[in-house]
Amino acid sequence: MVRMVNVCKAYENGTKALKGITAEIKDGEFVFLVGPSGSGKSTIIKLLTGEIAPTLGSIIVNGYDLETIKPAQMPFLRRTLGVVFQDFRLIDKKNVYDNVAFAMHAVGASSRDIKRRVPYVLELVGLDTKTRRKPNELSGGEQQRVAIARALVNNPQLIIADEPTGNLDPARSLEIMTLLERINKLGTTVLVVTHEKELVNRFSKRVIAIDNGKLISDGMDGYYNYET
Amino acid sequence: MRRNRYSYFLKEGVNSIFTHGFMSFASVSIIVACLIIMGSFTLLTINVQSMIKKWESENQMLAFVDEAFTGDQAKELEKELKAIPNVADAKFVSKDEALKSYLSQFGDNDLFKGIDSSVLRHRYIVYLKEIGKMAESKKNLEAVKGIVKVNAHLEISQGFVTITRIVSTVSIIIIVILLVISMFIMSNTIKLTTFDRREEIAIMKMVGATNAFIRWPFVFEGLILGFVGALIAFLLQWAIYYFLVMEINKSSTMKLIETVPFGQLALPLLGIFVATGLIVGAGGSLTVIRKYLNV
Numbered sequence: 101m102v103r104m105v106n107v108c109k110a111y112e113n114g115t116k117a118l119k120g121i122t123a124e125i126k127d128g129e130f131v132f133l134v135g136p137s138g139s140g141k142s143t144i145i146k147l148l149t150g151e152i153a154p155t156l157g158s159i160i161v162n163g164y165d166l167e168t169i170k171p172a173q174m175p176f177l178r179r180t181l182g183v184v185f186q187d188f189r190l191i192d193k194k195n196v197y198d199n200v201a202f203a204m205h206a207v208g209a210s211s212r213d214i215k216r217r218v219p220y221v222l223e224l225v226g227l228d229t230k231t232r233r234k235p236n237e238l239s240g241g242e243q244q245r246v247a248i249a250r251a252l253v254n255n256p257q258l259i260i261a262d263e264p265t266g267n268l269d270p271a272r273s274l275e276i277m278t279l280l281e282r283i284n285k286l287g288t289t290v291l292v293v294t295h296e297k298e299l300v301n302r303f304s305k306r307v308i309a310i311d312n313g314k315l316i317s318d319g320m321d322g323y324y325n326y327e328t
Numbered sequence: 329m330r331r332n333r334y335s336y337f338l339k340e341g342v343n344s345i346f347t348h349g350f351m352s353f354a355s356v357s358i359i360v361a362c363l364i365i366m367g368s369f370t371l372l373t374i375n376v377q378s379m380i381k382k383w384e385s386e387n388q389m390l391a392f393v394d395e396a397f398t399g400d401q402a403k404e405l406e407k408e409l410k411a412i413p414n415v416a417d418a419k420f421v422s423k424d425e426a427l428k429s430y431l432s433q434f435g436d437n438d439l440f441k442g443i444d445s446s447v448l449r450h451r452y453i454v455y456l457k458e459i460g461k462m463a464e465s466k467k468n469l470e471a472v473k474g475i476v477k478v479n480a481h482l483e484i485s486q487g488f489v490t491i492t493r494i495v496s497t498v499s500i501i502i503i504v505i506l507l508v509i510s511m512f513i514m515s516n517t518i519k520l521t522t523f524d525r526r527e528e529i530a531i532m533k534m535v536g537a538t539n540a541f542i543r544w545p546f547v548f549e550g551l552i553l554g555f556v557g558a559l560i561a562f563l564l565q566w567a568i569y570y571f572l573v574m575e576i577n578k579s580s581t582m583k584l585i586e587t588v589p590f591g592q593l594a595l596p597l598l599g600i601f602v603a604t605g606l607i608v609g610a611g612g613s614l615t616v617i618r619k620y621l622n623v
Contacts, residue, residue: 149534179536189531193347205336206537250535 101127102148102258102291107157109143109313117143119313120157125291127257130284132300133293134324135310141293144310145262148291149183150174162257179207182251182288186263188243190235190250196222197231200249207254217253225249225279241272248279258289265296273299300324334544341548351520352553359557359608360564362510363601367565369506370600371593373499378588380492384459385416387488389480391469393450399423402450405474409452412472414465417455423448449476460489511608529617539621546613554609558601565597566590 102125109118117140125131135141146152148161150169159166162180169177190199197218204214222228225245235243244264251259261280265273277292277299284290294300300307304322308315345352391409393402399422409418421429427445452475456465462485469478532542569590576582 175536175538178534183534189527191528191531203535206532206535206541208333254536
C-alpha cells in the first residue's frame with residue numbers, strides 16, 4: 101500500500117519537482133502514473149524507493165514511513181518493492197539465471213529456495229529456455245522480462261515499473277504490459293510510470309496524471325485523457 | 329546459513345576477479361610494482377646499515393701498556409679491560425707480535441731494518457660495542473692502571489655516527505614517502521575498478537541488499553588481489569636480489585660489498601609484503617565503495 105499526503109519536493113538547485121501530491125494506492129491495484137517529461141514522475145519513483153526524501157509531506161510505502169525511516173531499515177523497505185527500469189539495469193557479466201538469483205542472494209535467501217524460486221519466475225516471464233544467456237544475447241523485450249523476473253523473484257508487495265516499455269517496439273511493449281497485468285492478477289500491486297498514451301488507453305486501469313509537479317487527474321476510467 | 333553466505337561472497341569475489349579481468353590485472357600489477365619499489369629500497373637500506381655496522385665493529389682502538397710491565401703483568405690487564413662498559417673485546421698483542429706486524433707491513437722500509445722489539449710496547453687491540461661512545465671508552469681505558477696511552481680515531485667514530493644517523497633518517501623518510509605514494513596509486517587503481525561497477529552496486533541497493541552484503545564480495549576480491557600481488561612481488565624481489573648479489577660477487581671490484589643473505593630477510597619481507605597487500609587490497613576496496621553505498 102502507498103499513501104502520499106501533500107508531498108512536496110524541491111531540489112537543491114531550486115527546482116520544485118512536486119507541489120503537494122496526495123494519492124493512495126491500495127494493495128492489489130494496477131495503476132498507471134502518467135504525465136509529460138519533467139512532470140515529476142521520476143521524482144515520485146525516487147521518493148517511493150527511498151532514493152530521495154520529501155521536502156514536505158508524508159509518504160508511507162508498505163508500512164514504512166519514509167519520513168522517519170532509518171538508513172538501516174532501507175534495505176528492508178526495498179525488499180517489499182520490485183523495481184523495473186526503462187534501461188533494464190541488468191548486470192552484463194551475469195547470465196539470466198544469475199541476474200535473477202542475485203536478487204535472492206541479496207536478501208539472504210537459502211540456496212534451496214533460490215533453486216526452487218528462480219526457475220519458477222523465469223518460466224512465468226517466458227525465459228525458462230534462456231537461463232544461461234547473457235543480457236547482450238537477448239532482445240530488448242527479453243531483457244525487460246529478465247528485469248521483471250528479478251523484480252518479482254523476492255515476492256514483493258509492490259512492483260514499480262519506470263517507463264518499462266520506453267526502449268521497446270509496440271509489439272514488445274504490449275507483451276511487457278500484458279505480463280505486468282498477469283503479475284497483478286496473481287496479487288502483486290503494480291505501479292507503471294509511462295507517457296505512452298496508446299498503451300495506457302488499451303488497458304482499463306486506474307490512471308493518475310500529473311503535470312508540473314501537481315496531480316491533475318486520478319480516474320478509474322482507464323483513460324489517459326490529459327493533453328500536454 | 330552464515331557459512332553459505334560467506335562462501336557466496338568468496339565465490340562472487342573470485343568470479344569478479346575473472347569477469348573484470350583487465351582491472352584485476354591492473355590492480356595486481358600496480359600492487360606488484362609498488363611493493364617491489366618499496367621492497368628494493370628497504371633491502372638497499374638494510375644492506376647499507378649492515379655494512380656500516382660491520383665497518384663499525386671492525387673499527388678498533390689501541391691501548392698501550394706501561395713499559396715497566398712484564399709480558400705476564402701486561403696480560404693480566406685483559407680481564408680489567410674487558411670489564412669496561414662498551415668494550416666488546418680486548419686482544420693482547422705482545423711486543424714481538426707487534427714488531428712482526430710492523431715488519432710484515434713495512435719490512436721494505438730501511439727505518440725498520442734491524443729494529444728490536446724492546447723499543448715497542450705491549451698493547452691491546454680494543455673493539456667497541458658502540459662506536460658512538462668511543463670518546464667515553466677512551467677515557468675509561470686511560471684510567472686503567474698500567475695503560476699509558478690510547479690511540480683512537482675519534483673523528484672516524486663521529487663520522488660513522490653521523491652516516492648511520494643520516495642513512496636511518498633518509499631511509500625512513502623515503503620508505504614512508506614510497507609507502508604513501510604506493511597506497512595512493514593502489515587505492516586509485518582500486519577506485520577505478522570499483523567505479524566500473526557502481527551500476528552493479530546501485531542495482532544491489534535497489535533489490536534490498538544491505539551494505540554489508542555489497543561490501544563483502546569487494547573485500548574478498550581486494551584481499552585476494554592484494555595477496556596475489558604480494559606473493560608475485562615477493563618472488564620477483566627474490567629473483568632481483570639473487571641476480572644482483574650474483575653480479576656483485578662476480579665483479580672483482582664490487583666483491584668487497586658484503587650483502588645480507590636473502591634467507592635472513594625472506595620471512596620478514598614476505599610478512600611485510602603480504603600485510604601491505606592485504607591492507608591495501610581490502611582497505612582500498614572498502615574506502616572506495618563507501619562512496620557508492622550512499623544510494
